[in-house]
Amino acid sequence: MKTYYLSLILIIILSVSCTSDKKKEKQEKNQPKEQKDKEVAQSTSKPEIVPIKHGTFFMRWNNKDFYIDPIGGKNAFKKFPDPDVVMITHSHPDHFDLETLKALGTKYKIIAPKAVAEKLPNSHKEITNIMSNGDKESFFDFSFQAISMYNTTESRMNYHPKGKGNGYVVANNGFKLYISGDTEVTPEMKELKKIDHALLCMNLPYTMNYKQAVEGVLSFKPKKVMPYHYRGKKDGKTYFENVKAFKRTIEKKSKDIEVQLMEWYPEAKS
Numbered sequence: 001m002k003t004y005y006l007s008l009i010l011i012i013i014l015s016v017s018c019t020s021d022k023k024k025e026k027q028e029k030n031q032p033k034e035q036k037d038k039e040v041a042q043s044t045s046k047p048e049i050v051p052i053k054h055g056t057f058f059m060r061w062n063n064k065d066f067y068i069d070p071i072g073g074k075n076a077f078k079k080f081p082d083p084d085v086v087m088i089t090h091s092h093p094d095h096f097d098l099e100t101l102k103a104l105g106t107k108y109k110i111i112a113p114k115a116v117a118e119k120l121p122n123s124h125k126e127i128t129n130i131m132s133n134g135d136k137e138s139f140f141d142f143s144f145q146a147i148s149m150y151n152t153t154e155s156r157m158n159y160h161p162k163g164k165g166n167g168y169v170v171a172n173n174g175f176k177l178y179i180s181g182d183t184e185v186t187p188e189m190k191e192l193k194k195i196d197h198a199l200l201c202m203n204l205p206y207t208m209n210y211k212q213a214v215e216g217v218l219s220f221k222p223k224k225v226m227p228y229h230y231r232g233k234k235d236g237k238t239y240f241e242n243v244k245a246f247k248r249t250i251e252k253k254s255k256d257i258e259v260q261l262m263e264w265y266p267e268a269k270s
Helices: 002-029 033-040 098-103 210-220 243-253
Strands: 048-053 056-061 064-068 085-087 109-112 128-130 136-139 142-148 166-172 175-179 197-201 224-228 231-234 237-240
Touching: 197 210, 210 224, 210 243, 224 243
Parallel strands: 064 085, 085 109, 109 128, 175 197, 197 224
Antiparallel strands: 048 056, 056 064, 136 142, 142 166, 166 175, 231 237
């Protein structure tokens, strides 16, 4: 009789366990995308990047929340925590939108070049750290270095003159992230050292094509590179730079560099 009751108890426990596992699996399957995106950003020893669109993204790192080149209004960030730091590369409207910043309030720090800071209202100037090319800042246990971003091809130099905007190297606990901003391959890019992750732009006519981007990556050799900002104009029509060819070329030329393709243009998905 004792053996019978023990067997019965085991059957009940296993039944409850299986039901619980199935319920959990169903909950995870039906979990809203917004909640999943929030959970993606919970691991913070390295930067966790969530694309929003084009040059705009959210980043969680060491329990701090970053908005990079925020545009699109507050709704573009409604599924994310409020920012601790807002980083702006330059003043072009696909990277800097004053109305978005106003909608986000002022309870954060801004890092931006002078050309952006000049366009800010006093409420936002007070929370802005102006950085020029080569400058370094430190707060929240992060270090920030402003890297020159500019065009080097003569026919493109009017798009991004040297000194007007910043790329950034952000470091925390020995891990270094490079955000290129709008640039071609420059001597400053080639001189970068020990970059763990890099976000690299590539779109003509405004920055560079994927072949130039390959040249840049092979010069400073990050451990991982993520193409972003790859929508451009060709013959007056929108096009997307061939990031798959970029990935194939890098992986063919170097076994030490990982290429991660992320979804920056959901509307272009076919």
